[in-house]
Amino acid sequence: MAYLSLYRKYRSQTFEEILGQEHISSTLANAIREDKVAHAYLFTGPRGTGKTSTARILAKALNCVNGPTPQPCGVCPSCVAITNGSSLDVIELDAASHSGVEDTRDILQGVALASAGSNKKVYVIDEVHMLTTPSFNALLKTLEEPPEHVIFILATTEAHKVLHTIQSRTQRFDFRPIPTDVIAKHLLDVAGKESIDVEPDAIDIVARHAEGSMRDALSTLDQLSSFGRRVTAVDVERLLGGREDDAYAELFDALAQGDLGSIFWSVHSIVAQGADVRQVARGALAHARSLLLLRTAPDAGELIDAAPADRMTMTTQSERFTPSQLLRIVDLLAKALTEMRDAPNHRLLLEVALIRSASPETDPSATGLLGRIERLERRIGIEGPVPQVEAAAPAPAARPPERKPASASAPQAAPKPAAPQAAPAQGAPEPEPTTSPSAIPAEVGFGHIKDAWQQTLREVSKSSKRVHALLNPSRPTKYDDGALAVEVQSEFHAEEMSNDRNRDMVIEALHASLGIKPSVTFAAAGSKQSTSPPEEDDTSVVDISDTAPAAADLDPIELLKKGLGAEVIESDTDKR
Ligand SMILES: [Zn+2]
The missing domain is CATH 3.40.50.300 (P-loop containing nucleotide triphosphate hydrolases)
Incomplete structure (x- = not known):
């Protein structure tokens, strides 16, 4: 038969x-x-x-x-x-x-x-x-x-x-997309009846990847049934051509940094895996929604359809955006999806939406204007302490965004923030979207390491999927005098990561992502070594000469011109 x-x-x-x-x-x-x-x-x-x-x-x-x-x-x-x-x-x-x-x-x-x-x-x-x-x-x-x-x-x-x-x-x-948990339950049922030996984690990945289609889910299971041994999550990821969640995490890292080049590359790499552009737009929209949810209602994290480890990664990522930034991204992507119904050039629509998301100056709408104002506020009030250096100081564009509690570091003479609600300066997008991911800061601080952590983990995954898994989730907790402390999931993970081979892999990854080779220690979440809150250490890396924008960037006229597209129609200088 x-x-x-x-x-x-x-x-x-x-x-x-x-x-x-x-x-x-x-x-x-x-x-x-x-x-x-x-x-x-x-x-x-x-x-x-x-x-x-x-x-x-x-x-x-x-x-x-x-x-x-x-x-x-x-x-x-x-x-x-x-x-x-x-x-x-x-x-x-x-x-x-x-x-x-x-x-x-x-x-x-x-x-x-x-x-x-x-x-x-x-x-x-x-x-x-x-x-x-x-x-x-x-x-x-x-x-x-x-x-x-x-x-x-x-x-x-x-x-x-x-x-x-x-x-x-x-x-x-x-007909609605079938909920992921319903698909997963059915897959487990079928796998049991067919004696297909497959890890529950692997089933979850298959179910999520099917995006509501039972037919897709079952045909993936069909392929897995020929393995002839226990099917693991790694097998599934390999079969399905890379983890989409990682690809979207990468895309949103690029959005947070306003790094247009990386945005194009991220879209390219997802599409190259065979995804339909509309599917990519829907995936990006879903990711933006998850970030918005985590950013505005962390208690609602349960509503997000993701593995617990991914949820932790997303929580960290969500802090790099303001809620209104995320709302804007959701808005732009939803609009692009609607426009795709009638237009043939889907990829262009997606890329335009993402560029508008990353750089408000390209968006003529009211929300784009709001984005520009927010950015100006951050530059005048929070990101920009009074410059104590000449105009030749390095422009902030050349560095990854510095994370620091503004109130603790702003010098006495710093102007008041224009709007208090703009205070969380974490992960503010770059003032100029010119940073390339390869730009290596001369002096790397804890903020840089935190910002580049996902990128570092991706470097690790190039060397070893297993070590990458051990570090998922993980976060840097302290960087002091060339010594980096990293928090991992459990004692087991800390011990595994502490062997020389695995540790070296992380050091190599840090070298690739940031050009540093610190000594690295690992501790389990909640243990004594990892309890010092990272925020306290943040202040130690704040260095005015590091972060002060060039004087020209603080000239109000220049700010209006660059940020809002203002034109000088008449000035006293001209009359003279
Ligand atoms: Zn009958």
């Missing part, structure tokens, strides 16, 4: 088995019970969410020997024929396959003529938005006067492309 894919083998056969779409299956079951089944349905939603399966179950429910019944028996000739795809009562057409277009038209024109038997004929037209105009017209005509014995189920992943005249003649059901 030919190999049956897991997706086909475990396809839902009853309304109860349809996962994650209870709102639809219960409505349909009720309609059958009350004999109120419509003549035409529009099933919309992402692929792999159960549209075609639901259509088949509806056909079975109507034609079962016990029917119409919401619980088709599954064993009568009609049920069996529909299950194995040989029923003459269910006609499935795929509008996406071009060869069938003319057939589609013929079949549609023949619908009205088909003799009415005792059985209901169910026409399932998949990807209905792809029908050619003649086929659409034939369909429309049929829907205007549907024959008594015919039911149409139009399925589409892109509802907005279905003509309004068609939509208005159908009852619409929106």
Whole structure:
């Protein structure tokens, strides 16, 4: 017998088995019970969410020997024929396959003529938005006067492309992406029945990667079933081509730094892994939403669909943005996604949205203006202590953002912050988006190490996935006189990391990311060695000559010109 894919083998056969779409299956079951089944349905939603399966179950429910019944028996000739795809009562057409277009038209024109038997004929037209105009017209005509014995189920992943005249003649059901935990539970169930030995962590990754599509999840499990040994999380990551979460973390690091070059590279590397650009935009939007949630309501972290370790990484990353910055990013990405519906150049739209996110001066909207004002406030009031050096002092653009509690370090003469709510200066974007990740500061402080920590971890992962895993999560807690203290998850992790080989890997990674080779010690979270709060140490690295903007950058006229695009129309100097 030919190999049956897991997706086909475990396809839902009853309304109860349809996962994650209870709102639809219960409505349909009720309609059958009350004999109120419509003549035409529009099933919309992402692929792999159960549209075609639901259509088949509806056909079975109507034609079962016990029917119409919401619980088709599954064993009568009609049920069996529909299950194995040989029923003459269910006609499935795929509008996406071009060869069938003319057939589609013929079949549609023949619908009205088909003799009415005792059985209901169910026409399932998949990807209905792809029908050619003649086929659409034939369909429309049929829907205007549907024959008594015919039911149409139009399925589409892109509802907005279905003509309004068609939509208005159908009852619409929106299939939702299946929740990750529902997919994971089903995968575990199937893996158990098929004796596929797979770690629960690996299952979680497969489920998350499927992004709501049970079909994608099961086809990944299909691939894993051929491993012939226990499947680990690392196997899955390798199979799925790198961790998407890491890719988005990288993208948002670049956004936080306003590093346009890295933004383009991040998008490129995600797309190069085979992701659809809209999928990338959705992924970035989801990441921005998670950061916003963590930034504004840390207690709500549970609502984020991510592994606990990733959640910790995201919490750290969220602190590099202000809530209004994150809101702006969410806004711009959502807008880009909407525009992608009608425009062909998806990648351009995504990149423009990201550049606007990173550099408010390119965004003419009110929120862009707010972003620019926030940045000016930070530069005047918090980031910019009164310069005690000549204009030749290094511009801040050449350094990674310094993290420091502003109140503790601002000199007496520093101007008051223009707006107190702008006070958290952590992770402020670079004043000029010109920093390249390779720019190595002359003197590296604790703030630099913290900012570059994710980058350092990625360097580690290039050498060893295992060591990278040991460091996930981890955070630098102290840097003093060439000695760096790092907090890791547990005593076990600290001990493992303390062997020379693993420690050297971290030192090499620090050398690659920051050009330093400190001595490194590891301690478990909460242990004595790691309890000193990092904030206390931060002040030690604040050095005015390090962070003071060039004098020209503090000239109010220059700030208005650069930050807000102001023009000098008339000045006293000109009159003279
Ligand atoms: Zn039956």
